[in-house]
Amino acid sequence: MSLIDLVQEKIVKIPLVSTDKADVLRELVQILKDAGEIEDYDAVLRAICEREEKLSTGLESGIAVPHGKTEAVSTLKLALGIAPQGIDFASIDRKPSQLFFMLVAPPNQSGPHVEALAEIVKLVQSKAFCRAVTAAKDAHEVVELIKGE
Amino acid sequence: MSTPRKILVYVDGTEQSITAAQYAICMASYFKADLIALYVINTKAMEDLLKARIFLQDEQIEYEHDMEADAQRYLNYVNELAIKKGVSLIQRSSRGSVHKEIVNLVDEQNVDLLVIGELARIRSRRDELYDETERAMRMVSCSVLIAKDEDKVWQMYESLV
Numbered sequence: 001m002s003l004i005d006l007v008q009e010k011i012v013k014i015p016l017v018s019t020d021k022a023d024v025l026r027e028l029v030q031i032l033k034d035a036g037e038i039e040d041y042d043a044v045l046r047a048i049c050e051r052e053e054k055l056s057t058g059l060e061s062g063i064a065v066p067h068g069k070t071e072a073v074s075t076l077k078l079a080l081g082i083a084p085q086g087i088d089f090a091s092i093d094r095k096p097s098q099l100f101f102m103l104v105a106p107p108n109q110s111g112p113h114v115e116a117l118a119e120i121v122k123l124v125q126s127k128a129f130c131r132a133v134t135a136a137k138d139a140h141e142v143v144e145l146i147k148g149e
Numbered sequence: 150m151s152t153p154r155k156i157l158v159y160v161d162g163t164e165q166s167i168t169a170a171q172y173a174i175c176m177a178s179y180f181k182a183d184l185i186a187l188y189v190i191n192t193k194a195m196e197d198l199l200k201a202r203i204f205l206q207d208e209q210i211e212y213e214h215d216m217e218a219d220a221q222r223y224l225n226y227v228n229e230l231a232i233k234k235g236v237s238l239i240q241r242s243s244r245g246s247v248h249k250e251i252v253n254l255v256d257e258q259n260v261d262l263l264v265i266g267e268l269a270r271i272r273s274r275r276d277e278l279y280d281e282t283e284r285a286m287r288m289v290s291c292s293v294l295i296a297k298d299e300d301k302v303w304q305m306y307e308s309l310v
Contacts, residue, residue, distance in 0.1 A: 059202060092202060112162060
């Protein structure tokens with residue numbers, strides 16, 4: 001399972017409406033709920049928040065990769081949120097985060113989980129790509145950018 | 150033309166890799182070939198995640214333990230599939246970069262055929278998005294078989310006596 005197989009319009013939201021970290025995590029989990037990808041909203045949110053409490057997954061250059069493991073999912077799930085305005089996510093460089101890749105995996109699929117996270121790291125190394133995604137007008141354009149079509 | 154004498158199947162816990170294992174068991178049975186199943190604990194990816202500060206040190210250790218457990222669980226599962234069809238399986242797990250570990254084992258064991266699961270259905274033109282299995286497919290010195298169509302492969306496996 002490649003990251004690209006997880007990318008579809010229903011798990012992309014642009015723009016995110018949240019204005020702070022707690023809300024954006026809820027909004028990202030809600031994307032999965034609305035897309036029919038998860039049933040237990042609370043369990044998924046708890047897994048994501050538990051990891052965030054240890055240290056923010058807000059990286060440099062406006063990227064955040066919240067992630068967690070929970071038995072509430074049976075396969076790897078991705079939600080992608082874009083906040084062109086930027087949201088304070090307590091990132092490493094203290095700059096607002098704009099691109100949120102949230103990954104949730106079951107505990108028995110650590111391999112695919114790690115590989116998907118590694119793919120995200122490679123993907124966001126291209127600043128031009130990140131700029132293009134942040135400037136996308138809708139979910140369809142985001143999916144096309146990621147799939148390179 | 151000689152038939153494959155040593156077959157390697159790469160197992161990573163995905164459904165596609167289990168389909169590959171079923172196909173490999175069928176081939177090993179048909180050709181009376183030795184069958185090796187390999188699971189790679191991708192420590193390279195975990196190191197990259199630690200460097201990128203996505204992983205914390207204790208998180209990396211936790212995931213590594215999880216992946217060790219996954220390796221044993223999936224290899225045991227493939228072994229059970231093989232035993233049901235009277236095929237003996239050599240279980241191997243290793244740590245490092247997935248494609249390098251596959252390439253190394255192919256060379257070390259003189260593998261004739263590598264069997265892998267279906268690759269991502271939609272491929273990006275972005276070089277950044279190629280996956281480890283695809284890299285292994287390109288780099289190994291032996292022939293590669295990509296198992297597709299879960300249902301057909303399952304039927305083939307089930308019909309094997």
